[in-house]
Amino acid sequence: MMRIDYAFWGTNPPHTHPRATEILTVIEGTLQVGFITSDPQKRLITKVLQRGDVFVFPIGLVHFQRNMGHSNASAIAAFSSQNPGVTSITNSIFATNPPISTEILAQAFQVDDKTVRLLKKKSIVHV
Incomplete structure (x- = not known):
């Protein structure tokens, strides 16, 4: 609990x-x-x-x-x-080690590379 x-x-x-x-x-x-x-x-x-x-x-x-x-x-x-x-969705996608390529994520989410880089930067890695 x-x-x-x-x-x-x-x-x-x-x-x-x-x-x-x-x-x-x-x-x-x-x-x-x-x-x-x-x-x-x-x-x-x-x-x-x-x-x-x-x-x-x-x-x-x-x-x-x-x-x-x-x-x-x-x-x-x-x-x-x-x-x-626990699996954080954001960290599982944008804060992996090594990182998932920006190009793959941009294509998957249908956004530009700049947006993916911003999301990666804002993601928090819990160790």
Whole structure:
């Protein structure tokens, strides 16, 4: 289990837990939460949660949380494994070691090289 405190309009950005389902309980504030179903639907399931509400993020699916900004927000996350793992989507794409080539990412996201370089520069590597 873990406690997550969210700043005003703070976000826990898109990520996955490859080895666990997550159950999130809001203990303070208002959170928008969501996850994306797997291929081929890739459907966004989202909901606004209030204090006491509970939401389940299925194992391995990309998900996020965002404080709706009306007050402080906190939640307790419980996992179905003592080692859930975490994969940050942004870091997995833009902060690899060695880096994925700028040309491949520009083509994949249909943006120019300058945009990819900017995203790589802003990505945070957690060691």
